[in-house]
Amino acid sequence: MMAFPQQFYNPGTPFTGTINGGLQVGKSITISGWVQPGADRFHVNLQCGSNTNADIALHFNPRYDSLPGYVVANTFQHGRWGTEERKQNFPLPTGSAFNLLITVTSDSYQMNINGTHFMEYKHRISFFQVNTIAIDGKVDISSITFSNPMFAGLPQPGFPSQPGFVPAFFSVPYKAIISGGFKMGRVITIQGTVHPNATRFNVNLNHPYGIALHYNPRFNENVVVRNTKYGGKWDSEERDGPMPFHKGQPFTLTICCENHSFRIMANGMQAHTYRHRFTHLQHISELEIDGDISITSVNV
Structure with a gap:
């Protein structure tokens, strides 16, 4: 936690x-x-x-x-x-x-x-x-x-080109507890690198009954799919907007919770907005990351 x-x-x-x-x-x-x-x-x-x-x-x-x-x-x-x-x-x-x-x-x-x-x-x-x-x-x-540092005694990773840095990679699939649920103003920042031969990866904001936000870049389709899952059933997909991630390249993904939507930034640029379909934000309790990426930093 x-x-x-x-x-x-x-x-x-x-x-x-x-x-x-x-x-x-x-x-x-x-x-x-x-x-x-x-x-x-x-x-x-x-x-x-x-x-x-x-x-x-x-x-x-x-x-x-x-x-x-x-x-x-x-x-x-x-x-x-x-x-x-x-x-x-x-x-x-x-x-x-x-x-x-x-x-x-x-x-x-x-x-x-x-x-x-x-x-x-x-x-x-x-x-x-x-x-x-x-x-x-x-x-x-x-x-x-x-x-604060994730692990005592280790430098914050993310600068592998700098002498003296030993990047610490989180294992994927990765899960973290979101203490206190979500609310307006909460921000999650994820840094990592897309694998050179990546097909897809996903970032999920989970609650006890499903997934409030499923954020799913798919390189084989050159699209970022957003969706919500409730009671075992997927809702309709959103597929518009840019593909801001590239195979073999590092990225910073930021998810900001606003009043009516999640604002999603990739490498500091506005990428997508996803209106809340699951509105009980306080019940969002878990961050889940999976797919063809390496993770070097997670701020929850």
Whole structure:
């Protein structure tokens, strides 16, 4: 059973929030949102306090004053900025949705954008001092989720190309208890890789009488099937929309529970919306994943 993660849902900007329990090795922060059209910049700060002159351990600052954009990473300490680190080839154009994953390791922050490793930023301030997240600029945030490490002593997986990382893969089929059921604002994030010769995989949100959401990418048909099962019988399938997954490629799948539907994002991009057919969301009790994928991270 996994602990219910700390979450903020649809916060306005500027936003400042307390990080419950602070940071630790393996803790991850998933930020989903949209870069506003015509944006000049925005930032995500991991801070040592919420006051205006607090030290900033990580300043993650996408800028768009030159195309196609770049990221400045820096630290603010004792009232002064340190030396900037800049990363070009930024995969976040203005007007686009994104999923940013920040994972704490013993010596750095690892930044993953839309399922792909983007950059590493070495610690200049001890992460144990960080207790606040702040976001501001030309960005709309849909959710912020904090997840503690799944296994003590292991780094959060998902960056196999980085020296020193040993990816931990979850066994498939995979099941996890959803404590407290579903409700508006709850978010599930799954990271993994589609097998090179994949036929299909599925993600199910189960309840005692069936399946509230069956999300089923089928590569042999190039379609994502969505459906609901109740009392042993399937309802009518939904098959419209894109196929955002590719054989042999990593992915980040995010399922957000909204008032009337599940909003489903793949690699930070809006993919599908599925209206609730099973409306007793509080009875959804299990996440089930099966098929031709490897799983490296599950935040429930």
